[in-house]
Amino acid sequence: MTTAPTTAPLPEPVLGRASFRAISTTNTILTTDPRAAGPAERIARDYLAELDVAVSRFRPDSEVSLLAARAATGPASAFVSPIFADHLETALRMARVTGGLVDPTVGSAVVASGYDVDIEAVRGRRLPTADTRRAAVPGWRAVRFSGATRRVAVPRGTLLDLGATAKAYAADVLAARLLAELPGGFLVDLGGDIAVAGPTPSAGWQIGVEDATGRVLQVVASTATAVATSSTRLRRWSSTTGERHHIIDPRTGLTAPATWAQVSCAAGTAAEANAAATAAIVLGPGAPSWLEAQGVAARLDGHDGTVVTTAGWPVQHLAQRSAS
Numbered sequence: 001m002t003t004a005p006t007t008a009p010l011p012e013p014v015l016g017r018a019s020f021r022a023i024s025t026t027n028t029i030l031t032t033d034p035r036a037a038g039p040a041e042r043i044a045r046d047y048l049a050e051l052d053v054a055v056s057r058f059r060p061d062s063e064v065s066l067l068a069a070r071a072a073t074g075p076a077s078a079f080v081s082p083i084f085a086d087h088l089e090t091a092l093r094m095a096r097v098t099g100g101l102v103d104p105t106v107g108s109a110v111v112a113s114g115y116d117v118d119i120e121a122v123r124g125r126r127l128p129t130a131d132t133r134r135a136a137v138p139g140w141r142a143v144r145f146s147g148a149t150r151r152v153a154v155p156r157g158t159l160l161d162l163g164a165t166a167k168a169y170a171a172d173v174l175a176a177r178l179l180a181e182l183p184g185g186f187l188v189d190l191g192g193d194i195a196v197a198g199p200t201p202s203a204g205w206q207i208g209v210e211d212a213t214g215r216v217l218q219v220v221a222s223t224a225t226a227v228a229t230s231s232t233r234l235r236r237w238s239s240t241t242g243e244r245h246h247i248i249d250p251r252t253g254l255t256a257p258a259t260w261a262q263v264s265c266a267a268g269t270a271a272e273a274n275a276a277a278t279a280a281i282v283l284g285p286g287a288p289s290w291l292e293a294q295g296v297a298a299r300l301d302g303h304d305g306t307v308v309t310t311a312g313w314p315v316q317h318l319a320q321r322s323a324s
Helices: 034-055 063-071 082-097 107-112 119-123 166-181 270-294
Strands: 007-009 016-022 025-031 076-079 144-146 151-154 186-190 193-197 205-210 216-222 226-231 236-239 242-245 260-267 297-302 307-309
Touching: 016 034, 025 034, 025 166, 034 063, 034 082, 034 166, 034 186, 063 076, 063 151, 082 144, 082 151, 082 166, 082 270, 166 186, 166 193, 166 226, 166 270, 193 205, 193 270, 205 226, 216 226, 226 270, 260 270, 270 297
Parallel strands: none
Antiparallel strands: 007 205, 016 025, 025 186, 076 151, 144 151, 186 193, 193 226, 205 216, 226 260, 236 242, 260 297, 297 307
């Protein structure tokens, strides 16, 4: 979960707005009907609290942690909650559409890289994180999941990490739920993963693509498109061999190369946009051609200030596109 957004809605005075902290990040809901702001926040808080209990790596009582504890000594299985099943199904689908570049079985490798507790605690350590041995990545195909029974089975040593999809997919779920239950249209921003639903302001939703310092790099308008950014600058920490960031290359089990400072993608859903952005970080120099081949509109920012865009990345208006 990011500690600061890298894509953020720009305020519009006539809109209803609610901002709050949950899942270790700042979350914002905008609505075209100000009366819906309070109820929307309550719905979102309740959903994110339930999600935290299901998939947080940092809670020993979460379903993810309990399954990992069982898998410490051998293959393990569990019957999981509906919210866990929904998010795992999405994570496995994103693994498939990215060819395994985004993989929910990287949890042990993330821990081995030093990201074993909440990012603020990792950064707050007095000494750099000690490098440990490389942890195996079982691979998403090794996960056995039945949607009908909600039974999950994983190999020995598996720690599921849904960080590459859970926040973004939660934005999709909440945008759809708010539209169904409340008046108005909605923009849901969960730590920089943005989903929209329903009627929009007259000029569309104005979304600022921000860098790690919060500086707005570009403003884009969306009427039906989700936007998400993956960054190698936000969740960073010092290790005994240099700087690390949170994105793991599933092919190696090691921290992905920091070729890009950040990658912003537009897609039909926030889950698709964030999966594409994460995959682009993993691919490094090969990201632009891969994004082009997938038909994903994207902006890739280099550490030296250079910007590369793919076909469809807007100056003003976002046409709906999909990564799948």
